[in-house]
Amino acid sequence: MTSKADAGSACGRKRSAPQSRSHPEPASAVFAGLSTLTPGQEIRINPADGRTMTLVVYAADNFPRDDLSDDLVYAGTPDAQLRLITCGGSYDRSRQRYRENTVIYAPLKTSATGG
Structure with missing residues (x-):
């Protein structure tokens, strides 16, 4: 998976850098394939x-939509890490939303300047 970082992200800093996206149209969304990591x-x-x-991805978790743990997702880390968060699980048509959140955890392996 390759992505351009948002201007507000904290990529490369010694803490987690959560990035969250919703995908009402699953096939066209930025994080549509997140659950396959x-x-x-x-x-x-x-x-x-x-x-x-x-x-490098070290873990992938699904949480009930109303039970996403702030401590697991947004807490500080001893090294630079990324958290990718998106809708997951089955789609509840009556509420027009997904029932879960998918979270991918990935610490920084390398950082190199292009040239």
Whole structure:
């Protein structure tokens, strides 16, 4: 998975950098394939400063929509990490929303300047 980092993200800083996206139209959404990521897969991010950052997925979790743990997702970390958060689970048509949130955890492996 490769992505351009949002201007407000904290990529490369020694803490988590949560990125959240909703996908009402699953096939066209930015994070539509997030639930297919598994531990060991790499994520590459290209921030505006020209670096290529490589992160490695170490965990993927699903949480009931109303039970997403702020401590697990937004807490500080001893190293630079990324949290990818999106809708998950089955779609509740009566409430027009997904029943779960999918969270991917990935620490920074490398950061290199393009050239």
